[in-house]
Amino acid sequence: MPRTLISSGSPFEAQVGYSRAVVQGDWCFVAGTTGTNPDTKLMPQSVVEQSRNALKVIGAALEQAGFSFADVVRVTYYITDPAYWDDLGQATAAVFGDIRPAASCIVTGLIKPEMKIEIEVTAFKG
Numbered sequence: 001m002p003r004t005l006i007s008s009g010s011p012f013e014a015q016v017g018y019s020r021a022v023v024q025g026d027w028c029f030v031a032g033t034t035g036t037n038p039d040t041k042l043m044p045q046s047v048v049e050q051s052r053n054a055l056k057v058i059g060a061a062l063e064q065a066g067f068s069f070a071d072v073v074r075v076t077y078y079i080t081d082p083a084y085w086d087d088l089g090q091a092t093a094a095v096f097g098d099i100r101p102a103a104s105c106i107v108t109g110l111i112k113p114e115m116k117i118e119i120e121v122t123a124f125k126g
Contacts, residue, residue, distance in 0.1 A: 001025040021061040028123040047084040047116040051091035054119045071123035077105040078118040
């Protein structure tokens, strides 16, 4: 099975040594994605806006890989404050409300203090 590496152009990909997404057979694994605006490269303050930005980057990676959000079977949310859970649905329900992938949410620290959320997904097209 060929392996395809997808890049979003983030400087972290080369610096740390990872791909935004990896396609292996019928599977697409999208790396944890934080909320930097992909156009302005700025980090908004709102966890909702950060979530929307992360989902925009994830959606582009899925599309580049030949997948869509409808193929997502697993999503993991990493948030820095449990209070963000209550607001998260403002961004995620529009994307995953009908798809309803298996999901987990972990409260943890992230690599930069302005980061409030990181989202990773796994998609399958079998």
